[in-house]
Amino acid sequence: MRLAALTRVDRNARRLTEILTVLGRYGLxxxxxxxxxEWLQGRLVSKDGERLGKLTREARIRMALxxxxxxxxxxxxxxxxxxxxxxxxxxxxxxxxxxxxxxxxAGAVRATISTELAEPVEELFEAFEEKxxxxxxxxxxxxxxxxGGQQVVVKVQHAGIEEKVHTDMDIMAGLAELLQKHVxxxxxxxxxxxxxxxxxxxxxxxxxxxxxRNLEEFARNFAEDETVHFPAVYPELCGRxxxxxxxxxxxxxxxxxxxxxxxxxxxxxxLRGANMxxxxxxxxxxxxxxxxxxxxxxxxGGVVGVLDCGMVGRIDDHLRGEIEGLLLAVVSKDAEEVVxxxxxxxxxxxxxxxxxxxxxxxxxxxxxxGQPLGELDLGAxxxxxxxxxxxxxxxxxxxxxLLLKALVMLEGTGRRLSPTFNLARLxxxxxxxxxxxxxxxxxxxxxxGKAYRDWDRLLEALPRDLADLLRKARNGSLEVRHEHPRLExxxxxxxxxxxxxxxxxxxxxxxATGAAPVVGGVSLFGAAGCxxxxxxxxxxxxxxxxxxxxxxxx
Numbered sequence: 001m002r003l004a005a006l007t008r009v010d011r012n013a014r015r016l017t018e019i020l021t022v023l024g025r026y027g028l029x030x031x032x033x034x035x036x037x038e039w040l041q042g043r044l045v046s047k048d049g050e051r052l053g054k055l056t057r058e059a060r061i062r063m064a065l066x067x068x069x070x071x072x073x074x075x076x077x078x079x080x081x082x083x084x085x086x087x088x089x090x091x092x093x094x095x096x097x098x099x100x101x102x103x104x105x106a107g108a109v110r111a112t113i114s115t116e117l118a119e120p121v122e123e124l125f126e127a128f129e130e131k132x133x134x135x136x137x138x139x140x141x142x143x144x145x146x147x148g149g150q151q152v153v154v155k156v157q158h159a160g161i162e163e164k165v166h167t168d169m170d171i172m173a174g175l176a177e178l179l180q181k182h183v184x185x186x187x188x189x190x191x192x193x194x195x196x197x198x199x200x201x202x203x204x205x206x207x208x209x210x211x212x213r214n215l216e217e218f219a220r221n222f223a224e225d226e227t228v229h230f231p232a233v234y235p236e237l238c239g240r241x242x243x244x245x246x247x248x249x250x251x252x253x254x255x256x257x258x259x260x261x262x263x264x265x266x267x268x269x270x271l272r273g274a275n276m277x278x279x280x281x282x283x284x285x286x287x288x289x290x291x292x293x294x295x296x297x298x299x300x301g302g303v304v305g306v307l308d309c310g311m312v313g314r315i316d317d318h319l320r321g322e323i324e325g326l327l328l329a330v331v332s333k334d335a336e337e338v339v340x341x342x343x344x345x346x347x348x349x350x351x352x353x354x355x356x357x358x359x360x361x362x363x364x365x366x367x368x369x370g371q372p373l374g375e376l377d378l379g380a381x382x383x384x385x386x387x388x389x390x391x392x393x394x395x396x397x398x399x400x401x402l403l404l405k406a407l408v409m410l411e412g413t414g415r416r417l418s419p420t421f422n423l424a425r426l427x428x429x430x431x432x433x434x435x436x437x438x439x440x441x442x443x444x445x446x447x448x449g450k451a452y453r454d455w456d457r458l459l460e461a462l463p464r465d466l467a468d469l470l471r472k473a474r475n476g477s478l479e480v481r482h483e484h485p486r487l488e489x490x491x492x493x494x495x496x497x498x499x500x501x502x503x504x505x506x507x508x509x510x511x512a513t514g515a516a517p518v519v520g521g522v523s524l525f526g527a528a529g530c531x532x533x534x535x536x537x538x539x540x541x542x543x544x545x546x547x548x549x550x551x552x553x554x
Contacts, residue, residue, distance in 0.1 A: 015167055022067050058093035066097060070137040070161065071168035071202070073097050078198045081405035083386040085194065085395060101158065103135035108159045109142070116239040124237060128154070138206060138310070143247065150246070152234065155208060157241035165206060169199055190347070190395055197398045205310045208243040214309040215245065221284050228276050229305050248305045253293035253417065264298055270417040273304050274426050277410050281403065285315040289402055291410045293417075313402045319345075323400075335362035346394040357392050364388060381424075382408055497540055504533035 055063070065076040079086055080094035104112075109130070110121045121128050125144045132140040139157040146152055176191040204210050212233050222228045229248070237244035251258045253273075259266065273296060280287035288295070289311045297305035315323070322345055329337035339358050364384060382404050389396065396404075407423065414421035507529025515523045 015171060019068055019072075019171065022064050056093075058090045061090065062093050062097060065094075069164070069168070070101060071165050071172070073137055074202050074205075075172070075198055078201065079194075081402050082194070082398075083383065083390065083401070083404070085190070085390065087390055088383055088387065101135055101137050101140075103132045103140045104156075104159050106130040109140070109156050112156050112159055113154070113242055116242045117237060125154075139208070139241075144244070146234070146237075151249075152237075152244050153231075153247045154237075155211075155243040155245070157206070157208060162206065165202070169203075173199075193395075201311075201398075207240050208310075209238065209240050211310045212238045212243055212245075214312050217286060218280075218288070218306070218309060221280070221286070222276070225276075225279075227272050227303055229299060229303050230309070231305075231307070248297055248299060248307070250297035250299040250305050253296040253298065253413070259298065262298070265302070267418040267420065268302070269298060269304065270414040270421045271426070272302070273417075274410060274414050274421070274423060276304060276306075277406070278426060281315065281406075282320075285317075285320055287313050287315075287403075287406065289313040289406050291406060291413055293413050296413070313399060313406060315399060315403065319397070319399055323403075329365075333365050335359075335365050338365055342389065342394060342396075345400060346389065346396045349393045352392060352394075357388075360388055500533050500536040500540065503529055503536070507533060 065072040076094040076097045080091045083091045127145040129143040142154045176195040179191040218230045231245040234244045295308045299305045326341045411423040507526045511523045511526030
């Protein structure tokens with residue numbers, strides 16, 4: 001793995017040099033630890049002229065990611081959802097990352113559209129505005145008019161971005177492997193697993209055809225709901241790098257002045273938007289994962305319009321069952337069941353103090369369940385829970401952390417519209433629905449059917465496997481192997497220790513008896529053996545100390 005990681009890093013030496021330069025300037029390169037950072041940062045400034053010595057470490061991380069470009073901005077945005085790994089302070093800082101990018105020239109945009117859709121822009125659209133409405137990290141958005149007169153927006157991927165992203169991904173993969181192997185303090189952050197999840201989600205977001213499919217699925221799920229609207233897409237004018245969709249005319253929920261001027265019912269708007277998201281999560285298991293106000297619009301008739309569906313989350317039946325079980329355990333104040341669900345869901349470190357975790361979860365459940373639902377601050381409650389998990393180094397699956405982040409963001413958006421908004425109160429009907437589904441005969445029949453299939457397969461295979469074991473035992477070919485991941489190292493140390501002790505005892509005996517050759521009354525073989533034994537002993541002690549340090553750090 002080390003060779004592959006170094007190869008990835010070396011292959012992109014120029015880009016890696018740029019990255020390391022940025023990290024060094026922001027005081028984030030550990031190999032520069034010998035420098036006086038306080039002195040250095042007081043004299044260095046960011047790309048925007050801000051003195052780095054006045055900034056917190058979290059702010060410097062955010063600024064460094066911004067300066068390193070699109071891929072690293074997206075990495076920071078993804079990490080902002082992993083409070084269980086990086087903690088609430090850094091997560092809150094990374095949530096401020098902005099993904100704005102200078103727009104491509106008009107000629108490059110037209111070339112991308114023509115290449116992707118195999119026709120000139122003039123033949124595809126009646127009118128196409130060359131000045132973009134907005135430009136984000138992945139692409140830019142232009143107004144256009146179709147041949148039939150329909151008003152649309154066209155999202156176009158930035159030229160050359162895929163090549164840059166793949167180069168950065170290559171470097172990230174190599175660095176993640178090196179961190180996992182050689183930096184014990186980084187192992188708690190699961191760099192390799194975290195990078196793989198980031199790679200999967202970002203490459204999916206980079207593909208505009210995936211966003212088209214998301215819009216189509218959302219439209220199907222809410223086809224009967226007249227209070228929600230997703231932009232219609234035009235598949236014949238879409239591809240991997242181009243997305244053409246209906247233009248929505250309304251008021252962004254970020255524009256508080258226009259909302260007030262229009263006399264909008266902000267409380268009702270917050271309730272409709274929140275219920276839409278809860279339906280996505282608990283009914284469909286497929287939800288928009290970025291519910292900040294800029295992605296929501298107030299359309300005529302009080303309809304909620306939803307934009308930018310590139311980032312989505314999915315909840316399969318297994319995860320939904322575990323989440324519902326967790327809700328029921330919290331309501332019943334069953335701390336033991338809460339711990340069991342968390343341990344089934346998450347990645348649990350070796351040597352977990354289960355009794356301490358159960359005690360802390362018990363206090364958390366008692367505090368939360370003791371409050372009236374209408375007074376519960378769901379955002380603060382979820383952050384407290386993730387803080388407990390982070391301190392015990394329990395890493396939740398990405399699907400779960402993305403959901404928690406979406407819920408916290410949803411509550412923030414709701415309270416921005418209406419100070420009296422309370423998401424926990426809206427969850428109550430879904431909690432009741434979950435209990436009914438949990439106790440429903442259909443669910444138990446499905447579980448019995450699955451258990452029957454599992455037992456049927458076991459009973460079918462068991463006689464054959466037992467007969468095979470008995471035949472091997474009768475023939476003397478049965479082998480039982482036990483592997484211990486550190487047994488070989490322990491045996492080597494034991495042998496080295498025994499040899500060192502034997503060498504020291506034997507050499508001391510030669511020295512004491514004055515075995516020839518003797519110089520100045522000292523046996524040369526005895527003295528040399530004692531010195532060698534001491535050297536071996538020091539080496540052994542250092543190995544043990546290093547192993548204990550690595551074990552404590554990992």
